[in-house]
Amino acid sequence: MDDALFGEERLDRRAREVLPGAVHVPAWLSLRRQRWIADRFEEWGRGPIAPHSPLVGGHPMSVRMVPLGLVWGPAGWSETAGPEGAAPLPLPEWLVRLSRAALRSAFDPRTAPSWPGLDPARLDAWAETYEPDVALVNYYPPGARMGMHQDRDESSSAPVVSLSIGDTAVFRAGNTQTRSRPYEDLRLASGDLIVFGGPSRFMFHGVPRVLEGSAPQGCGVLRGRINITVRATGRQE
Numbered sequence: 001m002d003d004a005l006f007g008e009e010r011l012d013r014r015a016r017e018v019l020p021g022a023v024h025v026p027a028w029l030s031l032r033r034q035r036w037i038a039d040r041f042e043e044w045g046r047g048p049i050a051p052h053s054p055l056v057g058g059h060p061m062s063v064r065m066v067p068l069g070l071v072w073g074p075a076g077w078s079e080t081a082g083p084e085g086a087a088p089l090p091l092p093e094w095l096v097r098l099s100r101a102a103l104r105s106a107f108d109p110r111t112a113p114s115w116p117g118l119d120p121a122r123l124d125a126w127a128e129t130y131e132p133d134v135a136l137v138n139y140y141p142p143g144a145r146m147g148m149h150q151d152r153d154e155s156s157s158a159p160v161v162s163l164s165i166g167d168t169a170v171f172r173a174g175n176t177q178t179r180s181r182p183y184e185d186l187r188l189a190s191g192d193l194i195v196f197g198g199p200s201r202f203m204f205h206g207v208p209r210v211l212e213g214s215a216p217q218g219c220g221v222l223r224g225r226i227n228i229t230v231r232a233t234g235r236q237e
């Protein structure tokens, strides 16, 4: 069997709780919304902080990053970037509202039976308490990937909301203890949502590969992939 064609990753396209607190919702964003967000990405890239590849362990990441709200680097979150001290664009209000809607979709008890275990009436009010203050917008040019890591520069344990547009990624959802097995590979296609919170908030995860040329027509990304992760840092104002 050819591993490149028939790898281990899961191809199932139904919304499901991958792990307690980690929920994948395929095709969550319409093509029209994907295109609109891709246009915003173009604007963000012309903002005060150009897409850049932070050095991790002395090596530049293969993704190009635009931060919103605060700036991310291997030392954590900071207010400004570079020697000139450029401040990032603010996290837009529409992205905060979209992230709350993402929590409502992902943690519907029919999709996520084990976490957070709220009845639908309380879920709406709970989602409204989500106060993210940052987003990392990553562009994956062809060939880019992201190693297994934890998003642990935030002191808040509020969920991470992740949106994908463009080429399909193989997303590796791991465990909270080690960057190796057990993990599960699933495909994040254009428009997919994955949220990780609760017991999976600090799971190791990564993108071992992106399937070049798999973006649907009309998603607004001609080449490569955009991923947006929205997070609450827990920093005091």
Ligand SMILES: O=C(O)CCC(=O)C(=O)O
Residues within 6 Å of the ligand: 136, 138, 146, 151, 162, 164, 169, 171, 188, 205, 206, 207, 227, 229
């Ligand atoms: O691109 C993805 O789907 C994952 C991004 C990610 O892990 C991160 O930004 O920390």
